[in-house]
Amino acid sequence: MIASRQDIIREELELGTGATIGISVDQSGTRTALRIWFSDLDVRNGPVAELRPFGLKGYQVTLSFGTFSGEIVRQIQRASDEDVGLARALLSSIDPSFGLSIPGQSPFDWRVASGDFKIIATARGVNFEKDDALIKVCRDAIVPIMAAMAELIGYDVIDADDDAHILEGAILFSTVRRRERNPRNRLLCIRLHGEKCACCGLHPETMYGTAGSIIEVHHLHPLSLLTKPREYDPAVDLVPLCPNCHRAAHTRKPFPWSLEELRELMALSVHREARG
Ligand SMILES: [Zn+2]
Ligand SMILES: [Zn+2]
CATH class of the missing domain: 1.10.30 (DNA Binding (I), subunit A)
Structure with a gap:
């Protein structure tokens, strides 16, 4: 069911993160899941969010790093304090009902210290039949999680028509x-x-x-x-x-x-x- 909603998810994520998003359907388990990543990093080299049905009425979102993500983890470790602050604020903005967990770390001063880093969020009481319910999980959990990663990785902002010609300030x-x-x-x-x-x-x-x-x-x-x-x-x-x-x-x-x-x-x- 979630396989048919990839386009809506991609659109939300691209707007929120400012990066291009890749999505694939994973049918290796008993239930269909989605894998979501930053296109230009490839699924093996960067963070991947997995969206999977959980129990009778839930979805679990798990963010983890791919097999060859050493390079991107090192890049994330060089993120400025400001980037780290924004990434943490994005995760803190996720509703407590998702029971967000970052195994082995505090939700307030977490860091991506190694490729073992994980974020787990669980949505409960979701109606699988409804598009809106999935969009909400996407908007309320996956988007801020992926946006936090995009901030740490440093997806850049295009500064096109800057009229900063006034010398003062x-x-x-x-x-x-x-x-x-x-x-x-x-x-x-x-x-x-x-x-x-x-x-x-x-x-x-x-x-x-x-x-x-x-x-x-x-x-x-x-x-x-x-x-x-x-x-x-x-x-x-x-x-x-x-x-x-x-x-x-x-x-x-x-x-x-x-x-x-x-x-x-x-x-x-x-x-x-x-x-x-
Ligand atoms: Zn302004
Ligand atoms: Zn106004």
């Missing part, structure tokens, strides 16, 4: 834009805050229906980053904004308007309109 500005464009930061931000604008409260999907999953990720506190370097916390520093508010926030450069300032500006223009 140019480095800061490109760091901020980079974080805002990173698909894993986006994924975490929306998982934690939902798809609602943190400034004006607009919920684009309610307003625009199926066309409307239009929400962007904004990085707060860039000023404090420049004056007194403080540790980046993706859970606190990133907020979802609708495209209008986001554009408005960045009309001041290099330090965007704060959400409070923006709300003040909006209130002023509303008053002016009411009077005129």
Whole structure:
């Protein structure tokens, strides 16, 4: 049954991880399972998530490393503190009902120390007949798990139209834009805050229906980053904004308007309109 739903799974995973995903059907056991990996690493060289029916009403997701993954494990060990922090935050965002376990390690300060590293998540009370139920397991467990791995491996973010020409704070500005464009930061931000604008409260999907999953990720506190370097916390520093508010926030450069300032500006223009 899960074999026919590969396309939906692939789409979710590619959006969330920013990497190309390979999927194969595994019929070696008594029940059909799926194997999911990063296409450019091959199934033997990198992390592989296995999705398998579990009991009468469940799925188990097991992430483990392939036989020839020594190289990628060494690459993961070189990940920056920021990448590690985001990877951990992504796993922490998984609902406790999945009973996430990382054998031999704490769920809060885990590391990929060797090719024996494993993550196990179990979904219970799932209706096997329903597409939605499988999509939910995928969205709530496999996507954050694979996104955490993608972050550690260092799948890069394409910085295309960066207008960081202002000398003052140019480095800061490109760091901020980079974080805002990173698909894993986006994924975490929306998982934690939902798809609602943190400034004006607009919920684009309610307003625009199926066309409307239009929400962007904004990085707060860039000023404090420049004056007194403080540790980046993706859970606190990133907020979802609708495209209008986001554009408005960045009309001041290099330090965007704060959400409070923006709300003040909006209130002023509303008053002016009411009077005129
Ligand atoms: Zn807004
Ligand atoms: Zn922004």
